[in-house]
Amino acid sequence: MEPTAQISPAALSQKLAGSGLRNTPQREVVYSVLVGKRDHPTADEVFARVKAEMPTISLATVYNCLEALVQCNLVRQVNFERGPTRYCPNLHPHAHFHDEATGSTHDIDLPPGLLEQLRAQLPSGYRASDVEITFRGRATP
Amino acid sequence: MEPTAQISPAALSQKLAGSGLRNTPQREVVYSVLVGKRDHPTADEVFARVKAEMPTISLATVYNCLEALVQCNLVRQVNFERGPTRYCPNLHPHAHFHDEATGSTHDIDLPPGLLEQLRAQLPSGYRASDVEITFRGRATP
DNA sequence: GTAAGAATTAGAATAATTCTAATTATTGAG
DNA sequence: CTCAATAATTAGAATTATTCTAATTCTTAC
Known part of the structure; x- marks a missing residue:
């Protein structure tokens, strides 16, 4: 599968603006970390990787940045049935x-x-x- | 979609046994609650419904029963990517x-x-x- | 330059699930 | 049948992932 090319900071800003969001250094770093290693990291893992480049960032900001990137369609949440697991007795496909x-x-x-x-x-x-x-x-x- | 018919207690026992698990009154009630209202309830909702019939049951047991029913393939977990959400910058379908x-x-x-x-x-x-x-x-x- | 709104931060709070230790129930061997 | 071994249940504590809060900092528009 051909990888998604990393977009430029300007394009990132534009994408964010399209959803009424600003670009920030934190959002750029979070995005570049995601594109840099495509192993579907968790928010915690993203946090650890970003801290290497930007040690003062907080976990809350990582969550905020991920939410912003998802909102402007630059990133997909892989398991987005958030919240409690649901159960189903229907065994048909x-x-x-x-x-x-x-x-x-x-x-x-x-x-x-x-x-x-x-x-x-x-x-x-x-x-x-x-x-x-x-x-x-x-x-x- | 034709509904999954509720199986008999004997068949339930047999299914459980097939996975090395026992049948118990708690597991029967949890199963009947799931089949009785197919709205994909959460563990908490199952807990509330089961308590109406069996007030002494604990939430931990409901989790245990659900796990047992999932394990013997009588129930499906609807969102089973449990654990932390993962993020993916691949935008191709x-x-x-x-x-x-x-x-x-x-x-x-x-x-x-x-x-x-x-x-x-x-x-x-x-x-x-x-x-x-x-x-x-x-x-x- | 300043006011308004947006983003960040640290830490507290919440929600869902899992774990723990004690107790109770069931099963199988003798 | 009886007893040891194993399985299941219970209440509550612990953990994990996420969201909220309040204070602060940064941007943007005027």
């Missing part, structure tokens, strides 16, 4: 739709074969015991 | 593979159109702004 307006979660039926088609995308040697598909958005009745 | 052996997460390229195909499964009126696909398993090199 299905996806979940998380309604951002109501906070509720609905099951979405999947046609047979779709999961297999997805599994087929895995490189050889990758054996997936589970596939989780989550949609996030709004349902208009 | 891609899925994630979470290696259970190493705890690491890899990006998985997706062919163009696959996300659209997935979105097409949504009932009308459902508008998804994000689709998250997570594989869990092992990668054998």
